Each structure stands twice: as C-alpha cells, then as structure tokens.
Amino acid sequence: MSDHPSTYEPKTGVEKWLDQRLPIVRLAYDSFVDYPTPRNLNYWWTFGGILSVCLMIQIVTGIILAMHYTPHIDLAFNSVERIMRDVNYGWLIRYVHANGASMFFFAVFIHMFRGLYYGSYKAPREVLWILGCLIFFLMIATAFMGYVLPWGQMSFHGAVVITNLIGSIPVIGGPILTWLQGGFAVDQATLNRFFSLHYLLPFVIAGVVILHIWALHVVGQNNPAGVDIKSKEDTVPFTPYATVKDGLGMIFFLILFSIFVFFLPNALGHADNYIPANPLVTPAHIVPEWYLLPFYAILRAIPDKFGGVIAMFGAIAVLFVLPWLDTSKVRSMRYRPVMRWFFVIFVVVCLGLGWCGAQLPDAPVVPGLPSFTLFDGEFNSYLWLTRALTLYYFAFFLLIMPWVGLKEDPLPVPASISEAILAEHAKKKGA
Amino acid sequence: MSEPATDHGGHGDPNRRDFIYIAAGAAAVGAVAMVIPPLVDQMNPAADTLALASTEFDLSKVQEGMQVVIKWRGKPLFVRYRTPKEIKEAQDVKLTDLKDPQLDSDRVKKGKEQFLILVGSCTHLGCVPTFGAGDYGGWFCPCHGSHYDTSGRIRKGPAPKNLAVPDFQFLSDTKVKIG
Ligand code: HEM
Numbered sequence: 001m002s003d004h005p006s007t008y009e010p011k012t013g014v015e016k017w018l019d020q021r022l023p024i025v026r027l028a029y030d031s032f033v034d035y036p037t038p039r040n041l042n043y044w045w046t047f048g049g050i051l052s053v054c055l056m057i058q059i060v061t062g063i064i065l066a067m068h069y070t071p072h073i074d075l076a077f078n079s080v081e082r083i084m085r086d087v088n089y090g091w092l093i094r095y096v097h098a099n100g101a102s103m104f105f106f107a108v109f110i111h112m113f114r115g116l117y118y119g120s121y122k123a124p125r126e127v128l129w130i131l132g133c134l135i136f137f138l139m140i141a142t143a144f145m146g147y148v149l150p151w152g153q154m155s156f157h158g159a160v161v162i163t164n165l166i167g168s169i170p171v172i173g174g175p176i177l178t179w180l181q182g183g184f185a186v187d188q189a190t191l192n193r194f195f196s197l198h199y200l201l202p203f204v205i206a207g208v209v210i211l212h213i214w215a216l217h218v219v220g221q222n223n224p225a226g227v228d229i230k231s232k233e234d235t236v237p238f239t240p241y242a243t244v245k246d247g248l249g250m251i252f253f254l255i256l257f258s259i260f261v262f263f264l265p266n267a268l269g270h271a272d273n274y275i276p277a278n279p280l281v282t283p284a285h286i287v288p289e290w291y292l293l294p295f296y297a298i299l300r301a302i303p304d305k306f307g308g309v310i311a312m313f314g315a316i317a318v319l320f321v322l323p324w325l326d327t328s329k330v331r332s333m334r335y336r337p338v339m340r341w342f343f344v345i346f347v348v349v350c351l352g353l354g355w356c357g358a359q360l361p362d363a364p365v366v367p368g369l370p371s372f373t374l375f376d377g378e379f380n381s382y383l384w385l386t387r388a389l390t391l392y393y394f395a396f397f398l399l400i401m402p403w404v405g406l407k408e409d410p411l412p413v414p415a416s417i418s419e420a421i422l423a424e425h426a427k428k429k430g431a
Numbered sequence: 432m433s434e435p436a437t438d439h440g441g442h443g444d445p446n447r448r449d450f451i452y453i454a455a456g457a458a459a460v461g462a463v464a465m466v467i468p469p470l471v472d473q474m475n476p477a478a479d480t481l482a483l484a485s486t487e488f489d490l491s492k493v494q495e496g497m498q499v500v501i502k503w504r505g506k507p508l509f510v511r512y513r514t515p516k517e518i519k520e521a522q523d524v525k526l527t528d529l530k531d532p533q534l535d536s537d538r539v540k541k542g543k544e545q546f547l548i549l550v551g552s553c554t555h556l557g558c559v560p561t562f563g564a565g566d567y568g569g570w571f572c573p574c575h576g577s578h579y580d581t582s583g584r585i586r587k588g589p590a591p592k593n594l595a596v597p598d599f600q601f602l603s604d605t606k607v608k609i610g
C-alpha cells in the first residue's frame with residue numbers, strides 16, 4: 001500500500017552508503033519483505049509469482065536457443081533439429097522453452113480467472129487489470145511468432161492463415177499484409193522479422209510486468225473476501241508468509257512442468273511440425289497451439305472473414321473494458337450467489353471453445369444423431385456448438401455482467417478481512 | 432539577459448523565447464515526420480524480392496489432364512492442361528450461379544483455352560487447394576472446405592473470390608512468362 005511507511009534500516013556501512021545514493025535495497029525490502037499482505041490469501045494468489053518465474057525461464061532458455069538457431073528458411077528447421085540432437089543439453093533447453101510456453105499460458109489463464117472471480121479488476125485496480133490484459137495480448141503475439149521459428153509445416157501454414165486474416169481488412173488489408181510479410185507470401189523476410197520480434201517482445205513484457213507490479217503496490221492486493229485492508233490485524237508481512245506460500249505453489253507447478261518436459265515433451269505439440277515447411281502442400285488439418293484454440297474457434301464461428309477477425313480480437317478487447325461492464329459493488333463472487341453460477345458456466349464455455357477449436361467445423365458433435373441444415377451448416381456440428389458458446393462468451397461480459405450486477409441481492413459482506421477469517425473459523429468449529 | 436523573466440509567454444509581444452519554442456517544436460515534429468517513412472517502409476518487399484517477381488515455364492512439361500505446381504513469389508502456381516470436357520463445363524456455367532462472376536474466357540488466353548494458370552492459394556486464408564477433389568471437378572481446399580470449379584472459380588465454402596489468375600503471356604507456343 002502506498003501509505004505504508006518504509007521500515008528498512010540499513011545496517012552495514014555499505015548499505016547506508018548505497019541507500020543514500022540509490023535506495024534499491026530499500027525498494028526490494030519494502031516490496032518483498034515487509035510488504036503488508038492480506039492474511040486470507042489462498043493458493044490462487046500464488047500464480048503471480050509463478051508467472052514471473054515462467055517469464056524468466058522463457059527468457060533464459062530463449063537466449064540460449066538463439067545462440068544455436070538460424071533464422072533462414074533453408075536452415076531454420078535443421079538448426080532446431082541440430083539443437084535437439086547435437087547441441088549439449090539442447091533437447092532439454094528446447095523442450096523447456098516449448099513446454100514453458102504452454103505452462104506460461106496455463107498459469108496466466110488461472111491467474112485471469114482468479115481475477116475475474118474475486119473482482120480484482122474493480123476500482124481501484126482498473127489500471128492493474130488493463131496492464132495484465134496487455135501482457136496477455138503480448139504473450140499471444142510472442143508465442144505465435146515463436147511457433148513460426150522452427151519452420152515446420154504447422155509453423156508455416158499457421159503463419160499463412162493468421163497473417164492472411166489481416167488481408168481481410170477492407171481496402172488497406174492487402175498493402176498491410178504485404179508490408180507485414182515483407183513480400184508476396186510468408187517467406188524469408190517474414191521468418192527473419194518474426195525472429196527479431198520474438199526476441200524483442202519478451203523484454204517488452206518484462207517492462208509491462210514492472211508497471212503491473214508497481215500498480216499493484218500502489219493500490220494493494222485484493223483478497224478472497226474482496227474487502228479493503230482496514231487495520232494491521234488484516235495483514236501479515238510478505239516474508240515469510242507470502243514468500244513461503246508462493247514457494248510451495250511454485251514447487252507443485254514446477255513438478256507439473258517437469259512431467260511434461262521429461263515424460264510428455266511432445267504431448268502438447270503437433271506432429272506435423274516435425275515435417276519441414278513446404279509452401280506447396282498444406283496439412284489436412286491446421287490447428288494452432290492449444291492455448292489459442294478458444295480464439296481460433298471464435299474466429300471460425302463467424303461466417304464472414306472480416307467479421308471473424310473482429311470477433312476474435314473483440315474477445316480479447318472486451319477484457320480491457322471489463323472494469324466498466326460490471327455494475328456490482330461487491331468484489332468477490334463469494335458473496336454473489338447468482339453471478340458465481342454464471343462464472344462457472346463461463347469457465348466451462350471457455351474450455352468448450354478450446355475443444356471446438358481443435359475439431360473440424362463440419363464434423364457432427366454427436367455422431368449418428370439426426371440433424372438438419374440451419375442456414376449455412378448442419379445443426380449437429382461443431383460449427384453451431386461453437387456459435388452457441390461464442391454467444392455466451394460475449395453475452396457474459398456485455399449483458400450478464402451489467403445486468404446481474406444491478407438485479408442480484410448479494411450476501412452480507414464481512415466488515416473486514418479479520419472478521420471474515422473469524423467467521424470462517426467459527427463455521428468450521430460449528431460443523 | 433536584459434529582459435525581465437516575466438516577459439515570456441503571456442500577453443506581451445512575441446519575443447525571442449517564443450520564437451525558439453515554436454522553431455524547436457516545429458523542427459522536432461518535422462524530424463519525427465521524416466524519420467517515420469523509412470522506418471515503416473523498410474518492412475515492405477525489398478528490391479531483390481520484387482525483382483524475383485516473374486518466371487518462365489515450358490508448357491510441354493504438362494500433359495493433358497495433368498497439373499504442374501511450381502513456386503512463384505513464394506506461393507504455389509498451378510499450371511493445368513484441361514481436357515475438352517473440363518473446358519466445356521467451365522464455359523457452360525451461368526454467371527448467375529457464381530459467387531464471384533467471371534467468364535472462363537476472361538481467365539485464359541484465346542486459342543489456348545486448355546492452359547489454365549492459377550495462383551494456388553485459397554482466397555479464404557491462403558491454404559493450398561487440392562486438385563481433383565470437391566464437388567465441382569476442380570479444386571478443394573481442406574482447411575475450411577472451399578470448392579472451386581474447372582476454371583478455378585469459387586462455388587461453395589467460405590472463400591470469397593475465385594483463385595487468382597496471374598498476369599502471363601505466351602512467348603511461344605509452349606513457353607509462358609508469368610508475372
Ligand atoms: C514470453 C516469452 C516467450 C514465449 C511465450 C515463447 C514461446 C515460444 C514458442 C511457442 C516457440 C516454439 C517452440 C517449438 O515448438 O519449437 C519458441 C521458439 C523459440 N524461441 Fe521463444 N518464447 C519466449 C521468449 C523467448 C526469448 C526471450 C527468446 C530469445 C531471446 C526466444 C527465442 C526462441 C527461439 C530461438 C526459438 C526457436 C527454437 C525452437 O523452436 O525451439 N524466445 N518460443
């Protein structure tokens with residue numbers, strides 16, 4: 001919190017000397033040691049720390065990969081294979097980087113659903129939330145360009161399909177597409193610039209993360225009860241309490257990470273990406289990485305090419321304005337009996353969209369069930385299931401959020417964090 | 432300086448400091464405006480990329496009923512030697528049945544109707560359509576299911592336009608220059 005006075009006292013002469021010139025140790029101490037943390041934080045709050053570790057892992061492994069990787073259409077695929085076979089521990093570094101991207105998205109999705117459930121986007125945390133959305137968007141761009149680098153079949157044709165989306169913008173789409181690709185097709189110029197940007201963007205993300213944490217320390221952390229910190233009884237110092245809890249969460253996360261790296265390194269990837277890129281043959285079924293599937297599903301749900309692009313970007317853009325769509329005064333959905341059910345459905349819908357994104361749109365959802373044609377597709381097809389889910393996705397933000405906030409009767413909200421904890425203890429004893 | 436500091440800005444006559452403000456501001460705006468075009472334009476196709484833009488092809492390599500795929504500007508190019516039946520099918524289609532109406536004769540050279548040259552990039556999102564599949568005897572795009580006829584025109588599916596015909600001319604009876 002901003003009104004928290006600094007309690008750092010330099011002990012040695014060197015610390016005193018430095019503190020008067022650059023109070024960096026003081027900043028670290030006040031931010032990560034004596035920082036007052038709500039005492040009721042649960043494990044959903046450990047994902048912020050986990051995400052910082054993910055970013056560091058991607059940067060370290062990425063810089064190492066860049067030492068061995070060649071951004072050239074004739075050499076890129078082989079340079080990645082050389083990393084896998086010949087470079088010492090190259091297989092490990094690459095598997096950590098490739099699976100690290102998946103782990104990063106897994107953690108960021110949980111982190112975002114956490115914020116959604118506990119109302120962490122509401123005043124005074126709007127800027128904090130928007131910076132988070134910006135990080136998410138940059139992560140998508142970074143991961144997309146990273147996936148192009150190994151120059152396999154999925155890399156190449158994924159890049160073709162996604163860059164061609166830009167070409168659907170009326171009038172200016174064509175010239176922008178050529179400008180983006182640096183030629184008339186996805187080719188050497190495209191690969192080279194994607195490598196440059198894939199190297200750059202993680203450092204931009206790191207910069208936005210610093211702003212994100214700055215904003216966090218100005219307004220203070222939210223907590224499961226969603227009420228403001230009122231007294232000293234509501235908080236504990238960051239160290240050891242939050243440090244140790246974050247540490248434990250991280251250990252479990254890294255165990256999951258290791259299971260993928262060492263036992264299932266290719267489970268989340270696509271086999272076609274081990275075939276060198278061939279511009280003359282398209283794989284039968286193009287799918288993006290799993291973490292982009294919900295957005296890919298939304299793109300395909302709209303029959304119009306440009307409309308699909310708008311919907312896909314809209315699905316992310318709507319997150320930015322979320323603080324102004326929710327009309328409820330209550331932050332935490334613990335005390336919102338109606339909204340929490342809409343939230344549960346929303347999570348299921350997001351998972352469903354991910355599932356649909358991996359299916360062929362024309363395939364039947366329930367094979368063998370009689371169906372009929374509705375407008376442009378069979379009713380019993382992933383096309384229509386995706387459309388229904390897409391509708392809920394947008395309705396959740398644009399209709400349900402504003403409307404339920406006005407109509408719902410929230411449960412009594414505790415007066416303070418300590419009161420919430422005492423009430424919980426009493427309930428546990430009574431039961 | 433002889434002038435009092437309070438003279439600056441406010442109501443008085445324009446003085447030397449105001450002039451420096453405006454001049455420096457204008458120079459900064461001008462400098463930024465001049466720096467942006469090179470920074471943006473460097474991403475457009477380079478001279479050598481543009482220079483590679485045309486290619487020649489020997490048509491005696493394609494046999495009747497066959498298709499040869501070559502690379503042109505980084506994209507596949509379909510060179511088709513059509514059978515008389517396919518040509519007739521393409522010519523008999525009513526324009527009103529087409530999503531992107533165009534006559535077959537506008538897509539080939541007169542007297543050389545058997546040779547159909549197309550950019551093999553689906554007008555939906557750029558996948559490579561497969562020849563010999565689909566409902567209209569032409570191409571089928573596996574990505575999102577677009578069907579093209581024997582003239583490469585879009586008949587069914589999400590693609591908005593016909594497969595593009597590049598600029599090409601016959602250099603001799605068996606040689607074409609594309610681009
Ligand atoms: C936000 C952080 C990052 C994310 C989400 C990310 C994601 C990815 C992904 C998904 C791939 C494709 C992996 C594969 O299937 O082979 C990749 C490849 C690559 N990345 Fe990153 N990356 C990040 C940071 C970095 C950084 C900072 C660098 C360099 C300094 C880098 C360098 C590379 C290189 C050279 C490759 C190609 C080698 C390969 O395919 O394994 N990455 N990245």
Ligand code: FES
Nearest residue numbers: 553555556572575
């Ligand atoms: S790219 Fe051909 S149908 Fe979508």
